[in-house]
Amino acid sequence: MNDVPTGRIERIDDRVARVLAPNPSPYTHTGTQTYLVGTRDLAVIDPGPDDPRHLNALIDAIDGRPVVAIMCTHTHRDHSPLAAPLARETGAPVVGCAQLVLDDGGPRADAAFDRDYAPDRVLADGDTIAGEGWTLEAVATPGHTSNHLCFALPESNTLFTGDHVMGWSTTVVSPPDGNMAAYMASLERLMQRDDALYLPAHGPAIERPQRFVRGLAGHRKQREGQILRLLKDGPRDIPALVERMYVGLDPRLTGAAERSVLAHLIDLRDRALVAARDDEWMAKA
Incomplete structure (x- = not known):
């Protein structure tokens, strides 16, 4: 279990910190983890649910530094809705996955698609965003949703995995948008990479990630x-x-x-x- 208090900044390394949103549930574990990448200028990954408490916690963590991009791995409501309020506060563009709006027949009220998500730039596989001392590269990983992206940070050999690979449970693959064949192909793709650490949106960091992904596929x-x-x-x-x-x-x-x-x-x-x-x-x- 992640015992970091909600709203408290936790430093992962000299480039990455995270802040836990106050949305624990049987589907989100302790809540959505928002990551801040950079030191002088920042990218914010998976801003989380539209909750003023989490917005205030992120503003405190940003501490007046310029935000280069607000980046979303996918558009479930526990990941992207805070992007627009945070953009208004920081002036940063919303960048990352494509829009995706459809009726979700799944069991999760918190995971319905964010109908208000409006990115300023959609990243295709291999596209990058950069700041001082950091680069984030989009890695297309459809399966959990068709628009899901992971983000690779080569300077730390780290991959931000959103919901594609979580640290506490297997991800839900819910048709019609969730697709098991695509999910398995995306796992195979990650097994071909050499990332040293995964930082998921839910649950603890994943060391030995290729071994972990082989276990998920198995x-x-x-x-x-x-x-x-x-x-x-x-x-x-x-x-x-x-x-x-x-x-x-x-x-x-x-x-x-x-x-x-x-x-x-x-x-x-x-x-x-x-x-x-x-x-x-x-x-x-």
Whole structure:
């Protein structure tokens, strides 16, 4: 668990600090972690929910320094809504992921898409933002959402991973925008990189990140195997699959588990391994 008090600045190294937002939940762990990159001028990564307490904490942490960019990994409401108020306070542009607005059938009220997000600049894969002594490069990592970006800081060999890789739990992949095939491909891409440290939006820093990501990919493959074995015993609907696959699950997380199982099923259907009939799914011979 991250025991850093809400709103308190915590220094990671000589280039990076973080401030924890006051939005803990079963889906956000201790809350959204906003990162400040730089010393004389700053980038702010994942400003977080639109909460005046967090805005005041960030203004205190910025301490009058110029802000080069306010950067968002994706547009769930626990990540991007504070971008506009912070931009008004600092004069900084909002930079990062593309706009994405659609109805979200998932279980998370806090994760509905931010309909007011309006970036001044959208970063494509490989695009960079720079300040004094730091550079941030966009790394496209669709899967959790189609517009998800990570941000690489080569000067510290660090990757800010948003919700793509979290330090406390696997991420929710919720269709129709969340896509399991894209998520797995993005994990594979990260395994080919040589980052030494991941700083996620939720949970502690991740050391040995390639090993950690291999574990995430292996976990998803294990879930896929569970689904196929259960369906070989006969057709099942998603609640029945979740009941068998997630023994002892916190009831508050049942909806998230159902969305991730649906994402697996859609991927398996697209690979011609399962089929759907009404609300039931079955293995294909």
